[in-house]
Amino acid sequence: MADAGRDCELIDLVETDPHTLPDRIDVALLGLHGLGGEDGKIQGLLETVGIPYTGSGVLASAVGMHKPTFKRLATSEGLDTPRWLVLNPALSPAAMALAVHLTLGWPVFFKPSSGGGSLDAAVVHSQVKMIELLQAAREHPYEQYMVEEYVTGRPCTVGLLEIDGKLTTLPVLDVQTHGEFYDYTAKHDPAQRTEHCPSILPEDITRRLRQDALRAHRMIGAHGLSRVDFMVTSSGRTAMLESNTLPGLSQRGNLAAMAAAAGIAYPDLIQHVLAMAFTKPWYVP
Ligand SMILES: Nc1ncnc2c1ncn2[C@@H]1O[C@H](COP(=O)(O)OP(=O)(O)O)[C@@H](O)[C@H]1O
Ligand SMILES: [Mg+2]
Structure with missing residues (x-):
């Protein structure tokens, strides 16, 4: 300036x-x-x-x-x-991971819905890993997360x-x-x-x-x-x-x-x- x-x-x-x-x-x-x-x-x-x-x-x-x-x-x-799915914190991590499995399959791309700079983003290759991430996400109750079809x-x-x-x-x-x-x-x-x-x-x-x-x-x-x-x-x-x-x-x-x-x-x-x-x-x- x-x-x-x-x-x-x-x-x-x-x-x-x-x-x-x-x-x-x-x-x-x-x-x-x-x-x-x-x-x-x-x-x-x-x-x-x-x-x-x-x-x-x-x-x-x-x-x-x-x-x-x-x-x-x-x-x-x-x-x-x-294609995408917003993760619903009202569902258990196991139920949510199953929903991801049935709708998108693996891998998926996990990210905050309102994030930036690739922070907190990850490629998720399995239902087990998805459950882990969803459990960790519970530590951030004010953050909404989503998954996308991995491109x-x-x-x-x-x-x-x-x-x-x-x-x-x-x-x-x-x-x-x-x-x-x-x-x-x-x-x-x-x-x-x-x-x-x-x-x-x-x-x-x-x-x-x-x-x-x-x-x-x-x-x-x-x-x-x-x-x-x-x-x-x-x-x-x-x-x-x-x-x-x-x-x-x-x-x-x-x-x-x-x-x-x-x-x-x-x-x-x-x-x-x-x-x-x-x-x-x-x-x-
Ligand atoms: N659906 C996806 N499939 C594969 N890679 C992705 C996908 N979404 C995001 N990425 C990777 O993460 C980076 C950041 O994603 P983006 O949606 O632009 O979020 P941010 O707001 O963090 O920049 C992208 O440049 C890409 O490398
Ligand atoms: Mg970006």
């Missing part, structure tokens, strides 16, 4: 009385992740105190955060998303960015991970993954990924930027996993890499992100 010639201040919301914000800032550039930051709560607070902010509004943020709701919408849109393939992601008022898709980024999946450590250690941006996948696949990412962004009513994650199989299936309404904005992050592949330098990316705070429509629930 400072590089872009703006007067900026880093604000830690944990230590800040939100009612003092309107006196301190003209626009909030959100660099937040996960629950509380990406799920509509901060967005609602900023709407309430009347501060323009970057990215999506309350509803799209909440829908993007909750994977089962996002997937239900994607299915009704005719988008391909892996063997390559993780891919598509960034969307509003440029001069027009939403555009950025070049696809694909990842080859050295571990079982694109886990937390691979996301943070470049030595454990190989990335291509633009993607080395065939053009008909990357075109479909970009089209589907755009449909998902519009489907949830996202605003200004987002990043849609997929698994792409060797037979050309493009299975949509989720939409991230506040993708990481760091200079070394995915969105910056995708913007660079589109010829957009980092300070310009930040300028586009700032501009979108002023093109957001009035909030409609």
